[in-house]
Amino acid sequence: MFVAPFSEAMVKLEKGKFTTTPVKSDFGYHVILLEDVREMKAPPFDEVKPQIQQRLQQQKVEKHILDLRAKAKIQ
Numbered sequence: 001m002f003v004a005p006f007s008e009a010m011v012k013l014e015k016g017k018f019t020t021t022p023v024k025s026d027f028g029y030h031v032i033l034l035e036d037v038r039e040m041k042a043p044p045f046d047e048v049k050p051q052i053q054q055r056l057q058q059q060k061v062e063k064h065i066l067d068l069r070a071k072a073k074i075q
Helices: 006-009 045-071
Strands: 023-025 027-030
Touching: 006 023
Parallel strands: none
Antiparallel strands: 023 027
């Protein structure tokens, strides 16, 4: 995953080409050379299932906390 300015410039490039002007990001200026393009494959579900479960649990907890804060009466 890249920061937005870097990603936007990178997807416009053709294989073997580089950016003609430097790309500014939060990390500085970059000249990007696209050496190769590979197809990205999604990992098998069983491999990411624990991460998905953890993220869903985290979202439930965050929602519960927000609900509690909304209902809280502070005087």
